[in-house]
Amino acid sequence: MYDKNSNEISQSQKIYLQKLKRRKINITISRFLILVIIFSAWEITANLGIIDPFIFSSPSRMFKALINMLKDGSLWLHIGITLFETVIGFLLGTFIGVGVAIIMWWNKFISDVLEPYLVVLNSLPKTALAPIIIVWMGNNMSSIIVVALLTSVIVTLLSVYDGFMHIDEDKIKLIKTFGGTKKQILFKVILPASIPTMVNALKINIGLSYVGVIVGEFLVAKAGLGYLITYSSQTFKLDVVMLSVIILAILSALMYQAVSIIEKLILKKINPQ
Amino acid sequence: MNNIVEIKDMSLIYNTPEGETLAVDNLSLSIKKGEFVAIVGPSGCGKSTILSVIAGLLKPTTGIVNVNTNSIIGYMLQKDYLFEWRNIFDNVCLGLEIQKKLTEEEKNYAHKLLEQYGLSDFEKSYPSQLSGGMRQRAALIRTLMLKPEILLLDEPFSALDYQTRLSVSDEIGTIIKKEKKTAILVTHDISEAISLSDKVFVLTKRPAKLKSIYEINLTAENRTPMKSREAPEFKDYFNNIWKELDVHV
Numbered sequence: 001m002y003d004k005n006s007n008e009i010s011q012s013q014k015i016y017l018q019k020l021k022r023r024k025i026n027i028t029i030s031r032f033l034i035l036v037i038i039f040s041a042w043e044i045t046a047n048l049g050i051i052d053p054f055i056f057s058s059p060s061r062m063f064k065a066l067i068n069m070l071k072d073g074s075l076w077l078h079i080g081i082t083l084f085e086t087v088i089g090f091l092l093g094t095f096i097g098v099g100v101a102i103i104m105w106w107n108k109f110i111s112d113v114l115e116p117y118l119v120v121l122n123s124l125p126k127t128a129l130a131p132i133i134i135v136w137m138g139n140n141m142s143s144i145i146v147v148a149l150l151t152s153v154i155v156t157l158l159s160v161y162d163g164f165m166h167i168d169e170d171k172i173k174l175i176k177t178f179g180g181t182k183k184q185i186l187f188k189v190i191l192p193a194s195i196p197t198m199v200n201a202l203k204i205n206i207g208l209s210y211v212g213v214i215v216g217e218f219l220v221a222k223a224g225l226g227y228l229i230t231y232s233s234q235t236f237k238l239d240v241v242m243l244s245v246i247i248l249a250i251l252s253a254l255m256y257q258a259v260s261i262i263e264k265l266i267l268k269k270i271n272p273q
Numbered sequence: 274m275n276n277i278v279e280i281k282d283m284s285l286i287y288n289t290p291e292g293e294t295l296a297v298d299n300l301s302l303s304i305k306k307g308e309f310v311a312i313v314g315p316s317g318c319g320k321s322t323i324l325s326v327i328a329g330l331l332k333p334t335t336g337i338v339n340v341n342t343n344s345i346i347g348y349m350l351q352k353d354y355l356f357e358w359r360n361i362f363d364n365v366c367l368g369l370e371i372q373k374k375l376t377e378e379e380k381n382y383a384h385k386l387l388e389q390y391g392l393s394d395f396e397k398s399y400p401s402q403l404s405g406g407m408r409q410r411a412a413l414i415r416t417l418m419l420k421p422e423i424l425l426l427d428e429p430f431s432a433l434d435y436q437t438r439l440s441v442s443d444e445i446g447t448i449i450k451k452e453k454k455t456a457i458l459v460t461h462d463i464s465e466a467i468s469l470s471d472k473v474f475v476l477t478k479r480p481a482k483l484k485s486i487y488e489i490n491l492t493a494e495n496r497t498p499m500k501s502r503e504a505p506e507f508k509d510y511f512n513n514i515w516k517e518l519d520v521h522v
Contacts, residue, residue: 170350170351170354174350174367176330178371192358
């Protein structure tokens with residue numbers, strides 16, 4: 001019997017909760033299993049000679065490479081450089097994107113004029129610009145950061161501007177009925193209402209900035225995971241190539257998680273419930 | 274003359290790339306201080322436009338709109354538009370904050386109003402934690418904070434479900450009467466108009482012209498919006514206004 005005054009959980013609720021818990025456990029186990037199966041199949045087929053470990057590498061060879069690179073400290077250097085370039089690139093991309101979006105919101109004329117250019121720039125693969133940037137800015141880290149910035153800035157700009165334009169007109173009217181200025185509309189309504197959009201843009205930008213940084217490093221760098229990948233593949237050190245790709249995957253996952261945590265903190269502050 | 278709002282031969286034309294639209298055509302009406310008037314008309318007839326003109330957000334194309342100088346105007350929109358990133362107290366103080374008049378004294382006034390209208394326990398709550406009726410009350414307090422003499426109500430209850438709508442309009446109507454404000458309510462709900470107001474202006478469909486004026490005299494003791502609905506004259510007013518609106522479905 002359902003009794004809303006009782007604090008005890010009813011039998012049916014207990015069964016329901018148990019079911020939920022079992023499902024959650026099964027999902028976690030299955031996820032983990034996929035990883036284990038892939039890596040053990042990889043290791044076994046490499047050991048049995050079914051795949052050539054020289055070309056495909058293997059988990060144990062990658063582990064050895066990891067230990068070696070940890071010993072001579074080179075791994076931390078490469079990770080550090082790639083991470084630095086990515087963070088700077090995506091923070092700059094986000095700030096510049098939001099800044100230009102504000103200018104476009106402020107002046108409808110500018111936004112109408114720029115629209116066709118932005119549409120073209122948005123569909124253009126920004127990595128095609130990388131060689132040009134490198135010729136212009138030289139063989140150094142700043143050109144890599146600029147490439148990373150370019151990959152993310154247009155998407156940020158368009159999605160944040162779109163967010164600005166979709167804010168309820170009547171919220172703006174409310175400020176106007178109080179006699180508010182355009183600047184007050186920006187700071188009291190547009191920006192706070194757009195925080196979720198901006199955090200979302202940040203999430204997309206992580207992936208895009210990595211694309212920019214890795215392409216940049218392919219072309220010019222003397223250090224960084226992108227450099228490690230091209231250099232090692234040219235010298236047929238596939239163990240290092242595979243290891244770098246896996247590290248890259250872990251890095252972007254960690255960064256995504258960091259932004260998700262920031263997002264939760266912000267949303268909790270904005271809208272606690 | 275103790276007319277607080279006076280509109281004379283006012284017309285308003287909207288210009289769009291598709292052409293011009295006459296929204297309001299030669300409208301004249303006057304509202305006395307302390308009166309609660311309702312403007313009813315078919316949907317989209319330009320009722321809200323009239324409020325925007327009175328509030329000074331729009332300029333009439335021709336004609337004169339006189340609002341008693343020094344009168345502060347408070348505007349209530351169709352939804353509460355409480356900002357979800359501000360708590361109730363900060364939402365209520367928004368108007369004065371924008372006008373840079375938010376002093377300690379005014380903050381105390383905000384506490385007082387919130388307490389008076391049963392929201393003092395929710396000062397630190399966020400809008401999403403409040404019921405529809407409470408949110409509407411908070412929106413009213415946000416408007417009252419400006420100490421307005423004229424309240425413009427642009428279908429302020431239309432976003433609420435029917436039951437909440439009845440009790441909120443009763444509550445808010447009673448509060449406005451108690452604070453002795455002049456109020457102009459725009460609505461397409463005939464019974465809401467009759468139950469709340471002293472006078473009903475009926476408009477034609479677009480372009481809005483004044484069709485008729487009804488003085489609402491109900492035999493109800495201590496008239497509140499809820500009790501007004503029980504008055505014997507209520508349904509006569511309703512039928513007359515309904516016929517005037519001439520709605521063809």
